[in-house]
Amino acid sequence: MALKVGDRAPDFTLPSQSGEKVSLSDFLGKKAVVVYFYPKDDTPGCTAESCAFRDSYEVFKQAGAEVIGISGDSPQSHQSFASKYKLPFILLSDTNNQVRKLFGVPATLFILPGRVTYVIDQEGIVKHIFDSAFDFKAHVSESLKTLEAVK
Template identity: 40%
Template structure:
């Protein structure tokens, strides 16, 4: 898939952990959206990533950004993960991976010699006009959240 940077972000409408529908349109004209795709709730890398976003949540909020995590897990799984880790942001259910496919992050993966389809850990920074201003694919968790925050901070400072 070609890069989405500079393009309109693919629209989505997905249920969150409580079953409420959340769409990109909900934040249009108002907020930056940090949309991150991750493989599975409560696995080591995904937990670290979610907790890193949790710990930086206030910093992102101060820059008028909302954080949304997306995985194929169920509402119940997301709710349990949020409660256990004290996550202050919503996790969206992409059970049929339609949105992951729109963003080009539903990929053939290999693990221990087995091939399967799954989420390639990726993050998209979407501005209030709905444009993807930065994307990170094949994300390595360590230091990633700081990188996203720095990009957002620089973007906002460049506009001021």
């Protein structure tokens, strides 16, 4: 069942690009979290989206939020992707798509992993969901708009 605005985001723990385990609960009570699910490292759309988050990362930090990208790629792939594009935020490896399923992220065109962004407040409540496979940069603007409104 897909998450809806107002639902409590399910906790999860996944390995990051540095190999350390990261949980959603690590941030609860401290900061909001913007979790963006994307199909694949180093593909044109995913690179554009990730670089847009990179370019606004300081704005997210000033808004009191952490950015976390999640795809099915390995931690090694994430490490290479983050290094190549100087991504300053956490990338998590969901190799068996368990967290993608937990959040109910739909597939794009029934075959590609979906591109969906969730804005989760400090208490773990989903405040906004943005689902767009092709409007990569809107994931950033929609998230920032929501963070401003939640303040």
